[in-house]
Amino acid sequence: MSGIFGKKQIMLAVLVLALGVAVYLNYYFSTRNPITTDASAITSSKNLGDAKFVDNPSAVGPSDKTGDKAADSSDYFAQAQKNRENARQEAIDIIRDLINNAKANKETQQQALEKAAAIAAAVEQESKIESLIKAKGFQDCIAFIEDDQCSVVVRAAELNEAQALQIAEIVTAQSKVPAQNVRIVTVK
Numbered sequence: 001m002s003g004i005f006g007k008k009q010i011m012l013a014v015l016v017l018a019l020g021v022a023v024y025l026n027y028y029f030s031t032r033n034p035i036t037t038d039a040s041a042i043t044s045s046k047n048l049g050d051a052k053f054v055d056n057p058s059a060v061g062p063s064d065k066t067g068d069k070a071a072d073s074s075d076y077f078a079q080a081q082k083n084r085e086n087a088r089q090e091a092i093d094i095i096r097d098l099i100n101n102a103k104a105n106k107e108t109q110q111q112a113l114e115k116a117a118a119i120a121a122a123v124e125q126e127s128k129i130e131s132l133i134k135a136k137g138f139q140d141c142i143a144f145i146e147d148d149q150c151s152v153v154v155r156a157a158e159l160n161e162a163q164a165l166q167i168a169e170i171v172t173a174q175s176k177v178p179a180q181n182v183r184i185v186t187v188k
Contacts, residue, residue: 022088
């Protein structure tokens with residue numbers, strides 16, 4: 001029985017678990033500072049692409065230039081990617097600790113491995129989704145997948161229906177997320 005699980009399988013399981021924890025932490029920390037959406041778009045209809053980024057009036061004054069807004073949105077994407085990578089690294093550290101913990105039972109380790117595999121799949125799907133959306137002409141985007149939900153943030157003033165459907169199609173083709181669970185947010 002001990003011949004079934006070698007060092008390579010255990011290391012792979014640990015890494016997958018770490019990746020899973022990283023994705024979870026990324027989701028957790030990304031929901032602490034949620035992206036604000038246009039409330040009228042949410043309450044009036046539930047169509048893809050209706051959510052819009054709302055600037056914070058206290059943070060943006062009349063003297064701001066459009067170049068400053070472009071820099072802010074660029075900073076947003078860079079910060080979001082950095083936060084996601086930091087969360088994934090923290091998850092890897094947590095998984096290593098769990099695997100190296102002699103007190104952890106096999107059932108707990110198996111559950112952790114399954115969660116890590118799911119997170120690894122989500123990371124791969126997020127990467128594919130982001131690449132394909134950028135290939136469709138959007139300057140920047142970032143995707144967050146958690147279970148059967150996906151949030152996609154794209155750099156655009158607004159999306160027309162065709163663009164929103166195109167993004168939703170990419171998400172559903174690259175993941176197991178149903179179209180009704182895809183949330184698209186724009187950042188100017």
